[in-house]
Amino acid sequence: MDDTRRDIHNSEVPVVCQSCEARHNGVCGALNEQELVQLSKSTRRVCHLPGVELIGDSEEIASYSNIMHGVVKLSKILEDGRQQVVGLQFAPDFLGRIFATESRVTVETASKVELCKFPKSVFDAMLAANSELEHRIMVQTLRELDEARDWMVTLGRKTAAEKVASFLYLIATHVDPTAMDHPDEEAVFDLPLTRADIADYLGLTIETVSRQLTRLRADKVVEITHNRHVRVWRLSRLLDRCG
Amino acid sequence: MDDTRRDIHNSEVPVVCQSCEARHNGVCGALNEQELVQLSKSTRRVCHLPGVELIGDSEEIASYSNIMHGVVKLSKILEDGRQQVVGLQFAPDFLGRIFATESRVTVETASKVELCKFPKSVFDAMLAANSELEHRIMVQTLRELDEARDWMVTLGRKTAAEKVASFLYLIATHVDPTAMDHPDEEAVFDLPLTRADIADYLGLTIETVSRQLTRLRADKVVEITHNRHVRVWRLSRLLDRCG
DNA sequence: CGCGGATTTGAATAGTATCAATACAGGTGG
DNA sequence: CCACCTGTATTGATACTATTCAAATCCGCG
Numbered sequence: 001m002d003d004t005r006r007d008i009h010n011s012e013v014p015v016v017c018q019s020c021e022a023r024h025n026g027v028c029g030a031l032n033e034q035e036l037v038q039l040s041k042s043t044r045r046v047c048h049l050p051g052v053e054l055i056g057d058s059e060e061i062a063s064y065s066n067i068m069h070g071v072v073k074l075s076k077i078l079e080d081g082r083q084q085v086v087g088l089q090f091a092p093d094f095l096g097r098i099f100a101t102e103s104r105v106t107v108e109t110a111s112k113v114e115l116c117k118f119p120k121s122v123f124d125a126m127l128a129a130n131s132e133l134e135h136r137i138m139v140q141t142l143r144e145l146d147e148a149r150d151w152m153v154t155l156g157r158k159t160a161a162e163k164v165a166s167f168l169y170l171i172a173t174h175v176d177p178t179a180m181d182h183p184d185e186e187a188v189f190d191l192p193l194t195r196a197d198i199a200d201y202l203g204l205t206i207e208t209v210s211r212q213l214t215r216l217r218a219d220k221v222v223e224i225t226h227n228r229h230v231r232v233w234r235l236s237r238l239l240d241r242c243g
Numbered sequence: 244m245d246d247t248r249r250d251i252h253n254s255e256v257p258v259v260c261q262s263c264e265a266r267h268n269g270v271c272g273a274l275n276e277q278e279l280v281q282l283s284k285s286t287r288r289v290c291h292l293p294g295v296e297l298i299g300d301s302e303e304i305a306s307y308s309n310i311m312h313g314v315v316k317l318s319k320i321l322e323d324g325r326q327q328v329v330g331l332q333f334a335p336d337f338l339g340r341i342f343a344t345e346s347r348v349t350v351e352t353a354s355k356v357e358l359c360k361f362p363k364s365v366f367d368a369m370l371a372a373n374s375e376l377e378h379r380i381m382v383q384t385l386r387e388l389d390e391a392r393d394w395m396v397t398l399g400r401k402t403a404a405e406k407v408a409s410f411l412y413l414i415a416t417h418v419d420p421t422a423m424d425h426p427d428e429e430a431v432f433d434l435p436l437t438r439a440d441i442a443d444y445l446g447l448t449i450e451t452v453s454r455q456l457t458r459l460r461a462d463k464v465v466e467i468t469h470n471r472h473v474r475v476w477r478l479s480r481l482l483d484r485c486g
Numbered sequence: 487c488g489c490g491g492a493t494t495t496g497a498a499t500a501g502t503a504t505c506a507a508t509a510c511a512g513g514t515g516g
Numbered sequence: 517c518c519a520c521c522t523g524t525a526t527t528g529a530t531a532c533t534a535t536t537c538a539a540a541t542c543c544g545c546g
Contacts, residue, residue: 135374
């Protein structure tokens with residue numbers, strides 16, 4: 001390899017951005033080299049353990065992030081403590097509500113999470129100057145809206161058994177997007193959420209989630225070891241149970 | 244009145260656009276006079292009765308619309324017929340999923356509806372040329388996402404009684420956005436949806452919706468006449484029941 | 487090995503759906 | 517103007533699903 005060769009991938013791009021997924025599939029793909037350099041100056045990589053609150057409901061937004069690794073949950077909490085997870089975000093999603101001063105959801109890490117964090121002010125300035133950047137976020141927002149609407153069907157109209165199957169299918173296809181193309185093969189993954197998180201996502205209790213998982217195991221649809229490790233024997237059999 | 248006077252509101256703006264709410268509060272506010280003229284050439288005002296399907300799930304998108312009047316429902320249907328309403332849209336909302344070739348929802352009129360309809364191709368060309376236009380749709384999309392997430396809490400975590408109260412509150416505040424500022428006053432409106440639509444929006448059966456409405460009436464929270472006409476005696480008492 | 491949190495399992499209960507029958511509203515024709 | 521008719525909404529009785537409360541078990545970790 002001739003490392004004097006300079007191409008679009010390493011010429012002036014900051015080192016931290018060079019192999020970054022957010023630049024290839026996330027919002028940073030809309031930034032030119034100069035913008036990348038500028039943003040990377042105020043960027044910080046941060047890691048969090050599971051269950052850490054990143055921002056609370058109605059809290060002022062001071063920064064945005066890209067998710068580098070892990071799963072982040074967005075949730076809403078009623079006064080009496082009832083909680084509903086309203087979204088899950090995966091790498092390389094952009095994290096933050098632009099065009100608002102306050103968050104409308106509680107943002108928490110579900111798994112171990114690594115973020116690439118930058119100040120709202122710097123990013124907002126780039127948003128105003130670079131309409132391709134807003135476009136990238138628009139595309140993600142439309143996808144989130146599609147996903148939210150898909151999930152509303154699950155919440156409103158599916159049985160507990162169908163909800164749990166739908167959740168497993170969602171995780172399986174997020175972990176490996178190509179899995180959908182091989183419906184008769186097996187899928188193996190680790191659940192990034194606790195039973196309590198799953199229950200809050202599905203609008204169920206943890207006991208009901210547990211019972212339905214037990215049933216899926218008894219029916220030889222999945223194998224679950226160590227509470228978190230899931231093997232779906234045939235994805236199509238899981239899909240059949242999603243309603 | 245001196246009708247030779249020419250100001251920003253009537254100089255070159257097409258007659259059909261001059262008093263249009265979509266130009267003041269909707270997406271057309273992003274268009275300049277020339278663009279308005281161009282778009283209005285291929286624009287058609289159309290009226291529909293309640294219960295008319297405007298576009299089906301997975302159907303190819305040929306046009307977009309602005310809602311001039313009435314209520315449009317977006318829904319999803321499972322193979323076995325179970326249906327979930329995933330969004331309601333009111334004037335002057337923009338109607339259509341940009342950056343997609345197929346609809347991801349079934350779009351139906353809930354009430355009598357008037358649309359201002361234009362071809363996808365014409366509008367898409369303007370979208371590409373005018374980033375302020377995309378920005379307007381971005382703002383609406385973010386609002387829709389916020390609303391979808393609010394509703395996910397209702398679907399996943401509220402009781403039937405709370406769901407019905409939340410629905411009435413939603414309609415009351417949509418019909419009169421200033422109502423929120425006067426929580427101790429009464430609110431009067433007509434339901435734009437049938438009991439079946441309400442049930443599909445709330446993830447309930449029509450019987451349960453009916454029973455909960457009866458209860459709200461018995462508890463002197465609302466008065467309902469002619470099935471559709473609702474008087475909320477004190478909005479704050481309704482809000483108390485939203486969970 | 488034993489501790490503490492997470493998960494599973496069990497029994498009783500509550501809430502909503504289902505099925506069936508009745509009442510109501512709005513439109514039509516006599 | 518009224519009787520009728522049709523679709524919509526309400527009410528009632530029962531079944532079923534998911535919750536609640538309680539207890540047992542599993543898992544990771546020191």
